[in-house]
Amino acid sequence: MEKKDAVIIFGASSLGKAALEIFESNGMVAYGFLDDTKALHGTEINNVTVLGSTDDDTYLKLIGASCDAFIASDEPKLREGLTKMLHERRQTQAVNAIHSTASIAHSASIGHGNFINGAAVISSNAEVGSHCLIHTGAIIDFEAVVEDFVQIGAGAIINAGAKIEKGAFIGTGAVIIGGITIGKNARVGAGSVVIAPVKDKETVFGNPAQAMKA
Template identity: 30%
Template sequence: MKMVALIGNGGHGKVVKEIVNTRSDMQLAGIFDDRFSSFAVREGLYTGRPDDIHLLRKLVPDVAFAICVGDNGLRKKLAERLELEHGDCTALIHPAAIVSEAAAIGSGTVVMAGAVIQAGANIGTHCIINTGAIAEHDNSIGDYVHLSPRAALAGGVKVREGAHIGIGASVIPQIEIGRWSVIGAGAAVISTIPDGVTAVGVPARVISSIHT
């Protein structure tokens, strides 16, 4: 039985918590969030601030952890700091997700119920593949990417680090989405999207630059 601690206790954290509770091979050990004032046992779980993870390590040395923060940039900062101290996070995949045995899932990535990841897809570290999202064959998904609920990527799509694909957006085959760009909800992407922009509409058009 793998013991798992979660970093983050917001809305996204609630969904990730359900993944752990649904898995028969995992048990939730604790939840760590800035809203907790001190390290303590609350409702049967170890809780505290993210900086208190080392205290849990002393009690449960083999505990794995996952970062449950929806903001891609903040998730990257937390991952870089925490993994330097404690090692790689664990990937969490809901039993109701469909993941090809020929796909690769990076450490710290979470895959929600109803998501589909097809053969040859390569999903990076600390990604969110949200409810009902589709990553078709041979997708290349960079680190810290978020595919929102029902986002659909056709075959051979490349999504670079930190990009966010909005709810219900779709991307035709062989398209590339640039680093830290945002695709609006319901958009239809039919041409390459550069780094650091917001694109919306059908077809998707760049409307602004993002200052990172």
């Protein structure tokens, strides 16, 4: 996809504001926000207007033609729904929002629609899918794999060769030991140290991390 000079940001929450700062610092112009909270419509965030709802075709028709799009939501179902809409209605993909202080190895691979905040590190031969949220100072070590729609909290460490499967959530400051697999839609609590595989949809917490009882 050819990169445009302007972007429409889906979501005017804190994540949207952070994405705005990243795009502006990288020399891109934010055309505006789209958000489904009607009370925000017509308001401004750092001099950028909340134009309307996320399904407003007046603005959607600009995406792919004169603007890129970025989805700024930490709700997985909403991110997936908006991603599907962009595919079906605009035949396009969301762009990455990568902070200028993030460090990404040349041999690493990254998909599209990712939010990668300041001081994050993605090491050699690591793989990051699409629509992930990688927060401030998170580390994805060499040859680790992060699948689509994963959220990694600030300061979390995904050690070498670990695999984080689709939709998983890794809390702030958590540590995933090298070679461990975190299953699909699993959740790892903040500050946890994971030394054993985590099953799909399982929630673990502690040091060492233990499964939480339902």
